[in-house]
Amino acid sequence: MSLSVMTTLNITQLNASAADFQQHLKLLLAFDEKDDLDIQHRVLDIIADVRKRGDQAVMDYTNRFDKRNVSLASNLELPKADLLAAWQTLPTDQAHALQIAADRIRAYAEHQKLQPWQFTEADGTVLGQKITPLERVGLYVPGGKAAYPSSVLMNAIPAKVAGVDELIMVVPTPNGETNAMVLAAAHLAGVDRVFSIGGAQAVAALAYGTETIPAVAKIVGPGNIYVATAKKMVFGQVGIDMIAGPSEILIICDGKTNPDWIAMDLFSQAEHDENAQAILISDDADYLLAVEQSINKLLPTMERADIIKASLSTRGAFIKVANLLEAAAVANSIAPEHLELSVENPEALSQHIRHAGAIFMGRYTAEALGDYCAGPNHVLPTSSTARYSSPLGVYDFQKRTSLINCSAAGADSLGKIASVLARGESLTAHARSAEYRIK
Numbered sequence: 281m282s283l284s285v286m287t288t289l290n291i292t293q294l295n296a297s298a299a300d301f302q303q304h305l306k307l308l309l310a311f312d313e314k315d316d317l318d319i320q321h322r323v324l325d326i327i328a329d330v331r332k333r334g335d336q337a338v339m340d341y342t343n344r345f346d347k348r349n350v351s352l353a354s355n356l357e358l359p360k361a362d363l364l365a366a367w368q369t370l371p372t373d374q375a376h377a378l379q380i381a382a383d384r385i386r387a388y389a390e391h392q393k394l395q396p397w398q399f400t401e402a403d404g405t406v407l408g409q410k411i412t413p414l415e416r417v418g419l420y421v422p423g424g425k426a427a428y429p430s431s432v433l434m435n436a437i438p439a440k441v442a443g444v445d446e447l448i449m450v451v452p453t454p455n456g457e458t459n460a461m462v463l464a465a466a467h468l469a470g471v472d473r474v475f476s477i478g479g480a481q482a483v484a485a486l487a488y489g490t491e492t493i494p495a496v497a498k499i500v501g502p503g504n505i506y507v508a509t510a511k512k513m514v515f516g517q518v519g520i521d522m523i524a525g526p527s528e529i530l531i532i533c534d535g536k537t538n539p540d541w542i543a544m545d546l547f548s549q550a551e552h553d554e555n556a557q558a559i560l561i562s563d564d565a566d567y568l569l570a571v572e573q574s575i576n577k578l579l580p581t582m583e584r585a586d587i588i589k590a591s592l593s594t595r596g597a598f599i600k601v602a603n604l605l606e607a608a609a610v611a612n613s614i615a616p617e618h619l620e621l622s623v624e625n626p627e628a629l630s631q632h633i634r635h636a637g638a639i640f641m642g643r644y645t646a647e648a649l650g651d652y653c654a655g656p657n658h659v660l661p662t663s664s665t666a667r668y669s670s671p672l673g674v675y676d677f678q679k680r681t682s683l684i685n686c687s688a689a690g691a692d693s694l695g696k697i698a699s700v701l702a703r704g705e706s707l708t709a710h711a712r713s714a715e716y717r718i719k
C-alpha cells in the first residue's frame with residue numbers, strides 16, 4: 281500500500297483493506313524505538329539520582345527542566361494559604377465552572393465505590409472481602425505545556441470519595457509561575473500538600489521520598505512521556521494507576537458530521553503534546569477529504585498550531601474502511617484512550633467495541649466535554665493499554681483484603697482437603713497445621 285501525503289500537514293493515509301495495513305498501523309502506534317530507549321535511559325538516571333541525592337537532585341532537575349531557581353527544598357512546597365487565597369480570589373465564572381465540574385465528577389465517582397461483602401457457608405464458616413482506603417497517595421498533575429486544573433479534580437476527587445487519609449499533589453510550575461485555577465482546584469478538592477515539581481524527578485521523589493517530600497503508597501495521574509515512563513519504572517516500590525501518557529483520540533465517523541467539528545475534535549487532543557495521537561476512521565473517502573479541507577482551513581486559526589501540526593504529521597492518520605464494522609475492528613486493535621462514535625446509531629456500534637478508555641457516543645458528544653465536566657474521569661489509559669486498563673476511579677484508591685473465619689466444622693472439612701493438597705506439595709508443616717484442627 282502507498283503512504284501518500286494527504287494534506288499540507290502530511291497526515292498518514294491508510295486503507296484497512298490493504299494487505300500491509302496491520303504492519304503500517306503498528307508503526308503508527310509505536311513510539312520511535314530509539315527515542316523510546318533514550319527516554320528510558322534518561323528517566324532511569326533521574327530516578328537513581330533522586331534516590332541517591334534526595335532533595336538536592338529534585339531541586340537540580342526542577343531548576344533545569346522547569347527553569348526555576350530554587351535553592352531551599354522547603355520552597356518547593358506551596359503554602360496551603362496560597363491554595364485558599366487562589367480559591368477566594370478566583371473570577372466567579374472560573375470558580376463556578378470548577379465547582380460544577382467537581383460536583384459532577386464526585387457524583388459519578390460515588391457510583392464506583394467498592395463495598396465490603398461477606399457470606400456464610402452452611403457450617404458457619406464466613407468468607408468475605410474488606411475494603412480499606414490507601415493511607416497516602418501522590419497525585420501527578422501535569423504542567424509543562426499547559427496547566428491542568430481539571431486534572432487536579434480528576435485525581436483528587438475519587439481519592440477523597442475513597443477516604444484516602446492524605447493527598448500529596450505534585451505539579452511543575454515552569455519559570456516558577458503558578459496557575460491560580462490549579463491552586464484553587466487543589467483547595468476545592470481537599471488536597472493536603474502541594475509541591476511545585478514535575479517530570480520523572482517528581483515521580484521518583486513520591487516513590488522513594490526525600491528529606492522534604494513524603495513517600496506515598498501509590499502514584500496516580502497523567503503526564504507526558506517522561507512521567508509515564510517514570511511511573512512504569514517505580515511500579516513495585518509504589519502502586520501506580522495505569523500508563524496515562526500523551527493524549528489520544530480516535531474518531532469513527534459515518535461521514536455525516538460537520539467536518540469542522542471533527543477537525544476540531546482531532547485538534548483538541550493533538551494540541552496537548554507533539555506526541556499526542558489523533559486518528560480519524562471513515563467508510564466515506566469523500567468525507568476524509570472534507571475533513572482534510574477543514575483541517576487546512578482551521579489550523580491557521582489555532583493558538584497551538586505548531587504542536588497540533590507536529591502531532592498530526594508525525595502520529596496522526598486517516599483510515600479508510602469498507603464499513604463501520606471494520607471501523608470497530610480497527611478501533612479494537614488500536615485500543616485508544618478516547619473513542620468518538622460520530623455516527624447515526626452509536627449504541628449499536630458501541631456493542632462492537634471492546635477496547636477503549638472512554639467512548640463518546642453520538643455527534644454531540646465532543647470528547648472535550650469528558651475532559652472537563654461530563655463526570656467520568658479523564659485520566660485514562662493510553663498506548664493501547666486500554667486492552668487491560670480502566671479509567672482512574674475510586675477503586676484505584678481502595679485496597680481489598682480477603683477475610684476467612686472458619687467454624688470448627690469448617691476447619692474439619694477444609695483441613696482434610698488442605699492436608700491432601702499440602703502433602704501433594706510435600707509441604708508437611710502446612711499439612712500438619714491443617715490436621716491439628718481436624719476433629
Ligand SMILES: NC(=O)c1ccc[n+]([C@@H]2O[C@H](COP(=O)([O-])OP(=O)(O)OC[C@H]3O[C@@H](n4cnc5c(N)ncnc54)[C@H](O)[C@@H]3O)[C@@H](O)[C@H]2O)c1
Nearest residue numbers: 422423424425452478479502503504526527552553659660
Ligand atoms: N492520558 C491522560 O489521562 C492524560 C490526561 C491529561 C493530560 N495528558 C497528557 O499529559 C501530558 C502533559 O505534558 P506536559 O509536558 O504538558 O506536562 P508534564 O507535567 O507531564 O511534563 C512536564 C515535565 O516533563 C519533564 N521534561 C520535559 N522535557 C524533559 C526532558 N527533555 N528530559 C527530562 N524531563 C523532561 C520536566 O520535568 C517537566 O517538569 C500531555 O502529553 C497530555 O497529552 C494525558
Ligand SMILES: N[C@H](CO)Cc1c[nH]c[nH+]1
Nearest residue numbers: 428430431527528651658
Ligand atoms: N484530554 C486529556 C486526557 O487525555 C485531559 C484534558 C485535560 N484538559 C484538557 N484535556
Ligand SMILES: [Zn+2]
Nearest residue numbers: 527548549651
Ligand atoms: Zn484534552
